[in-house]
Amino acid sequence: MKSKEKFADEFLNQVSAKPLSDITIKGLCDESGLSRKTFYNNFDSFADLMNFTNIYVNRYVWSAFSKNSQKANTLTDIIKIFPVALYENRDKLKVMYTSDLRGRWLKYLHDKYHDWAMENVFKDYHSDKMPKEMACFIFCQSLISALDYWISSPIPDKPEIFSQYLLTIMATAPFDIPKL
Template identity: 35%
Template sequence: MVQRTNSKDSIAMALFDEIIDTHISEVTITALINRSKIARRTFYNNFDNIYEVIVYLIDLIDEKLDTPNLDEGINGRAVTASDVLDYLPEHIYENRDLLRVIYTTDLRGFWFNHVMEKYEKWMIKYLFSDYRSKVITKEVACNVLLQTVIAAVDSWISKPVPDEPDQFRAVLLEILQVSPIGDLELSYEEK
């Protein structure tokens, strides 16, 4: 679970706890205030509405996954598919309980949009740089591939005892290699 460190985090985690039992449309600011044990004024000092809390919570969860900054790269070089395949399975596995909640609640759509925003430009630039199709645009191909990967993650972490990260990494690699977007040529180097 994401550790509560300040009022803003406390409010976000109150939303996380609340959404487990309540539909997002039924979550109230009063419920978040009561659950996080803060004053109403403290809520409004940090957020204007529940949507802002959702965005902040998604950012907190992404921070917990500690994913590489795709814009800055790693050690002065661009992030590659191999880097992502090396990195993500372990972090997803370590945070699977947190992600299970996302995948089984109303946060799923917000998470999907966040993942799309985070990875789409990088995927188009690095994975789809040589992609050519007369029918499917890079953006649609990227969306299809990300939806497939997100579904694979959902399937993996939903198991009572998920496979080890190395086994899932092999699944992800196969998904990328046999993608319906067949023009992708990816290589993965074992490290």
């Protein structure tokens, strides 16, 4: 394991157990067995480590998603494939969704997957009812919120079950929710 990944793993370990404000570079170095010099050879700052951690955790998901989405012909196929990659990495993802990293993580996900959705899902979207950008934003936020709920659950449903929930969300217009 490379030093960057070792620091990221130790960072995830610590942030799952204590507030972000209690984590120090010294503590990360002590627990990882790596020196401060090694830390600063890999990162410019603590914030740089946090940014890398987003990329590091997402790398496994994005790799599995990219590989499998090439085999998919429809959005439905992708929705059936994507939760498997997430489920396989749920321990790291749960830390990202339930710790002090949550806000940064959600922004990172939205930025990353919004761009993908604009290029792939909404490429040919045209509607008089809603602008393309708004439709893509709502789509991404809906998926990210559903994933947040799922991964944050004490015992997440199996990917096959969760895929069906996602398909239901995608088939339900935002205003089809029952009126109070």
